[in-house]
Amino acid sequence: MRGLVLVFAATILWSSVGFFVRLLDLDVWTVLGWRSFFGAIGLFLIMLWQYGRGSGRAIAGLSRAGLVAIPVAALSMFAYVASLTLTDVANVMTIYATVPFVAAGIAFLWLGERPSRRVVIASALSFCGIALMAVTALGGSDMRGNALAFVMTLGFSFMLVLARREPGLPMAPVNLAGALICFFAALPLMPAAWPTPGQFLILAVFGLSTNALAYILFLTGGRHIPSGEASLITLLDVVLGPLWVFLAFGEVPSPMALVATATVLAATTWYILGLRFDRPGLAETEACRS
Template identity: 50%
Template sequence: MNGRTYGILLVSIATVMWSSAGLFVRLLGLDTWTTLGWRSLFGGLTLLVISLYQNRRPTPAGTKHAIGLYLFAGFIAGLSMFGYIGALKFTSVANVLAIYATTPFICAGIAFLWMRERAERRVLIASGIALIGVLVVVGFAARFDDLAGNGLALLMTVSFAYLLIFARRHPALKLAPVNAVGSGLCLLLSLPLMSHQIPPPSELAILAVFGSTTSGLAYLLFMTGSRHIQAAEAGLIGLTDIVLGPLWVYLAFGENPGMPTTIGGALILFSVVWYMWGRLRAARALSRQRLKSAA
């Protein structure tokens, strides 16, 4: 498996994990901040265990980074995690989705300014189609006067996009401790707002799975996979979260997503499938060309 395929696989798995968040939220009877706090706690513990496992071997010479680099990256990760839940608290889901849909474009812009990486034309076209799909999903009902919620949604999107480029810029940076610091920061920010009563054992079990997958493994897999593909491409694949989330809730609870979500989701899926099909054809053509050259 080549590096590009490996990256696409990891990013896709992470996106599927993220899309399960709606299922966990439906199973829990907790408020937003309490859910976020416990999710961050279990996600951080999962990443801490992974970090300790990764550090069981001596770090190769020349790959050690200053503690400040990890704290900075962790701070950015924490802003992204907190901004997402905060945005949902202060504005509509429609607003958050509309702003989040700009992720591929923001990734492409940061990558060009910082690394002079030009996004492929096919990525930008597919991202544009996906953006139209998201606008259909929200039904053009976004309330752009909700400045606090919009600001948090933009903060979440920009910080997440920046973190993707940051991980590529520093390939020796270990991502598990970075996201562990982010989860810890998110927990600290949630503490004043969350309930301090311990949930019942059944909800604690759900929170443990919720945190370890969507806040722990998903972030780690996505950040690791994004190192092997273009940042805009990773952002495009991540948009399928918008489609898969309502789908899982519909299959599990029979919650009808509605016609706008169905039509917009189809557009988003089409954009990703169209892009991936083009990449697959290009890879096959290159493989055949190499075989002919070898012969």
């Protein structure tokens, strides 16, 4: 029961990203930069908890795989926030839900893993839904947002496969370094006017909760429940993310977005129900998300 509660809490926090972006109503560089800054603080505290005085060695001792993962993590963080400023939250979350299938494609191309029939069928159904949503995009902003959402999905999928290939890869240092890259890249592009104290408080809660707290909640809870259950719970993100912005801001997904969401959720649920992964591995790889 404790594991279920912790994973569900992590999912609630991850699903709030779109809500925070809408609430702040700031430019993408300000949101990205300060979310990354406060997220990096939280991740550093987690590293101190995990490694103690060896935190510096954990960063300095990253393998070649870790060094490859850092810029991918940074790009994924940027694409996540930027996509939410350009298109509906429902569109972004629906595209993100295809991570298992994109990861299966990367694993096939990179590691030579042959996808199962279940993966192929679920992938085909999911991408039919995504294609329908893409061709009915209302304008250039939606198309750019959808494209960035796919970049984010591609980045997270790559990190999942990399973490499976390198099971000893520590994700906290990777996410910390990625967050710092985002902060320093966004800093010179921020407007001269700083956020208000109230906005800074929201940015701090945003970064600490969705970057750091959700990470440790999922990592802890995912070790106490089967991987399939953890994956199914995190699927709630696809429903809850659009729900929060609908309740708070009246953002209503387009009909095609709803069709795509239902299609992807059905395909992903059917796929996950047939999975038999080792429990610790999923917890580590899902924690790639920031």
